[in-house]
Amino acid sequence: MTDKIEITNERVFAVDRQTLYAAFADPAMLERWWGPHGFTNRITAFDLAPGGHWLVTMTASNGTDFHNRWRFDEIVDGRFIRAVHHEPVHVFTLEMTFADDADGARLTWCTLYDKTEETEAIWHLFRAANEQYFDRLEAALK
Numbered sequence: 001m002t003d004k005i006e007i008t009n010e011r012v013f014a015v016d017r018q019t020l021y022a023a024f025a026d027p028a029m030l031e032r033w034w035g036p037h038g039f040t041n042r043i044t045a046f047d048l049a050p051g052g053h054w055l056v057t058m059t060a061s062n063g064t065d066f067h068n069r070w071r072f073d074e075i076v077d078g079r080f081i082r083a084v085h086h087e088p089v090h091v092f093t094l095e096m097t098f099a100d101d102a103d104g105a106r107l108t109w110c111t112l113y114d115k116t117e118e119t120e121a122i123w124h125l126f127r128a129a130n131e132q133y134f135d136r137l138e139a140a141l142k
Helices: 017-025 027-033 117-140
Strands: 004-013 040-046 053-059 065-076 080-087 092-101 104-114
Touching: 004 117, 017 027, 017 092, 017 104, 027 040, 027 117, 104 117
Parallel strands: none
Antiparallel strands: 004 104, 040 053, 053 065, 065 080, 080 092, 092 104
16 A cells, blocks of 8 residues: 555644754653653664664553664754654654744654554544653653
């Protein structure tokens, strides 16, 4: 199947664009907020450069570990990150755009999934999970 499912979430945060970008670019900060509610993180590799790899173990509230493997494809310092999530389960592309806004900084988060029976059945859960990432990011920035 060649069709894609695109999910876009966007939020304005009450910080400047560089602070917002740094919340992702700094692995120690990223560990604090990455993932939906109830997850903790352990980052074991983080090379924020084109072709660089990111390895993060996300641990659910029930103790289940999810070992995630990412590759960074494009980086525009302070403005844009494109990464591909390879495992587990869902392969998808994440694009994060960081922009100045009158009220702070705007993060536009676009995920692109192959259209499969599974992703068609649960894509709405991804949108809600992305909002939880934003909630956690907002709390970490305070």
